[in-house]
Amino acid sequence: MNFSSIETLNGSNYKKWKQDIEILLGLMYYDLAIREEESATLIEESTIEQKVKFEKWEKSNRMGLLIMKKAMTETFNGTTSVREHILKMVHTAGKLKELEVPISDQFLVHMALNSLPAKFGQLKVSYNTQKEK
Template identity: 45%
Template structure:
């Protein structure tokens, strides 16, 4: 490894491997790394024509540089992929074609993945098994994954979906939400549900001013 490569590589955080769900971030990191190393010539320039006896020194130099950057770019890209992902990408002679093949495969799988996450998010229900906090955090996690896949899910929508997902014991929380003007954040919602869960565990089945008490307590902090 040359000193120049080492210095430039140290300027970047560790390169994450493409695992099928992080394409956008991975592609950004690959572009930055190849640009920093000045290997992006192979991405910006088409493959030069084969050299001939009449080729100029400039043409020979460009050909040699392009071949080098293309070969090293391919190695870097392939090394930055999980094995099971790399195995599903067709072999290409150029780094530019290889990145295009990765992008095409990702776009196809992204549609399937997005559909699966949307189906999961809109049908998630708390069946009483496990804590309500765990259930709500799973909903937030799926919403975050959808946002990463360019299907933004805002807090207000998460709150509405979450209010309809728990068991009937939490119905009073939904009633309280719909009868007041305030819009809760996801964190507020989780805290209120957890307080109700604690009350249920203690045998208190009636919610009395649960939301008002929560807000008063947190305003006093």
């Protein structure tokens, strides 16, 4: 499997797209960010092991996001892409967290899914029927 074999996410192929992305990230050893929680922020007293783990997770997360970004459609409601829309929501949630108004990941996903146009209905159904969230 390689990147070019992944179908672009278009709303009706979410389940296959997600599975293909997970396989590709696993084969490329960039699946650490989806298998493990983000490690604690580094401080001066962090051990070399903690620094290495943080760097590996950070690289995995960055590469995973780039791969997913490339495998999504560019248009969303004629103005922005789905990717940009979701990233704006994540960015807003981060700002709220800084203001001590945290939003749970589950709620953020719920809001992102509900704000998608009707043509992404299959994506919503696929997500809601999964056992693992």
